Amino acid sequence: MRTNDYQLLGSFFTLADAEAPEPNRLRLQVQLNAHHALFAGHFPGQPVVPGVCVLGLVKDVLQQHLAKELLLRTCSNSKFLRPIDPITMPALTLTVGYTQRDFLLDFAASIQHEHQLLCRVAGSFQSDFL
């Protein structure tokens, strides 16, 4: 998969180091780019990571890890507990667990900043296409 296939990976965030403590489980250090163009609009003078970009981040991480194209299909029980400020908390810990189920990839991910839970997302990606 080429680099320009990722929407957010490389521009919006970069991955510092990754480890897989168990199979089907990932723990990564994510470095946010506080100078990304979207923070000029969300919101002016008060940058906050949009909750939906967390889903895009998880998608890009799994796409890169599995070297597969993914498409978000469903999402359930996703909670964004605190707004993520890219200036005060640029380094985040992302934990992703996933299971392959037929042509769907179920995932559950959480983002922490220094052991403070910021958000929790879960859902499924389509991983196989006709």
Add this chain to the structure above:
Amino acid sequence: MPTTALSSSPRIEAAPWQVAPPRLLPAWAARPLVTAAEVEAYIPQRRPFALIDTLYHCQPDEAWAGLRVRPDHLMVHLGYLSEAGILESMAQAVALKAGYEARQQGIAPRVGFIAALKAVYIHTLAPVGCTLLTHAEIVLQAPDVLVVKTTSGYNATLVAHCEMRLFLEPEPAPNLGLDSFLHPSAAVEYAH
């Protein structure tokens, strides 16, 4: 020899069993309440990340809003508005409704965040050039929390539907006073 279009020729009348084709959009779609030029006065999001254009219809419990998907938008990827862009467009449709109502009452719009997503189903992606319409239905309205059901689609294609919970910041957005100060001509334009 003058030629007339077949359907507009006065000699050919519709047969009694032929019914008028259904109108795809209701009458209010022709005169939007908020157009793309003035949308920035109603939502706190700004240019590279503003994902709503137009407010067509606004009632206390429901609203219709639209987005013309442009190829140079930040959330457009490989010719389609991404999943994150679709969900953000739904959230901003609710923000636009809240901003429009706030402005009707003379209050500045408030910054809102997505607090929770549940029952999100994405059926297809929205291609560049289409107008993504969003219907937002208010399920619960509390002072700081909004629970909405939204459905998005273009033409006759269902794109996504979801239920989301939005958290509104208690104080009004701080940048809006500055915005009318920087563009004094814009404020006159929005004055109606």
